[in-house]
Amino acid sequence: MPGGSSIATLSGQKVLLNDRANQPAHAHWRDDYAAGARRRRRRAGLGALPRILRGQRPQSAHAAGLLPGGRGIPDLVRERRRAVDRRRSAVHVATWIEAGTRELAAPSVKQRLAALRHLFDWLVNGQVMPLNPAHTVRGPRHVVTCGQTTVLDPSEARELLESIDTSKHAGLRHRALIALMVYSFARIGAALGMTVEDVYTQNRRLWVRLREKGGKRHAMPCHHNLEEYPTAYLDGAGLRDDPKGPLFGRGTEKLTRTVLPQANAYAMIRRRAAAAGIETKLGNHSFRATGITAYLKNGGTLEKAAAMANHASTRTTQLYDRRRDEVSLDDVERMVI
DSSP states (O other): OGGEEEEEEEETTEEEEETTTTHHHHHHHHHHHHHHHHHHHHHHHHHHHHHHHSSSSSHHHHHHGGGGGGHHHHHHHOOOOOOOOTHHHHHHHHHHHHHHHHSSSSHHHHHHHHHHHHHHHHHHHTTSSOOOOOTOOOOOOOOOOSSOOOOHHHHHHHHHTSOOSSSSSSHHHHHHHHHHHHHOOOHHHHTOOOOOEEEOOOOOOOOEEEEEEEGEEEEEEEEHHHHHHHHHHHHHOOTTTTTTTTTBSSSSSSOOOOBBHHHHHHHHHHHHHTTTTSSSSTTTHHHHHHHHHHHHHHHHOHHHHHTTEEEEEEEETTTTHHHHHHHHHHHHHHHOO
């Protein structure tokens, strides 16, 4: 026959033989198909991992070398391909968790474990791994009953706002930004992400529109003390002609369309607080906690505060409630020695 093949009888049937190994030709087809399938699985599994890790957050990228002895995610995938049971891979992740608690705080370890779980879930959905080895691993126990964000007394917050020099556009911007975070409980990211048209009038009252994390839109009326600061900022800086432009742009004399970075806002807050004689170590989140605490002190309810702060649960709002600090201070002063 052509190609050097011949006809042989196997179990009473005629079968085409291949001269390479004197075996049925369909056996070679089966071997070639299996080899190709192995190559495809190898390319889909281990070959895609470096690109996956480059596209993840730093916590996921850190997981590339997270296990003792230089072991990482590719090693776990390789073990899966070799049919290593799930218990052994879970032990490797648990060992990394235990080693991480010796160097990092519990919240940092839990954050990295959550990122690792998300990454393994992505690999399972892509059929790179059959199971998630980090799913059964528990992170370190961490209980929080009171937040650690520093807060200001209402009188200190007022002194800070009044101490800002508004002769330049930067002073108007800084005062409006701080007042916005105090009176609307806005996060720094949502405040800096506002545009000029996010400050608008409705029912004869000034409103602000915030884009909170998770893509949530949150609109809130302005406090009567807050209305003055954004209005003076918009008029003084001449921003009303550009409604699509950023509300808080960079610049000192003339503002640009580049959004003010959070690091610059943090440096500004520390600088303004020092100039006002405030010794409390403030951060971008301090004004959010200051506003929530002042609201609750004056008879506000926890449920309303959670809605105004755009919290999904009142348990999160309770972390900003610092009324207990004053109670503890009064109890301490009862000791007369």
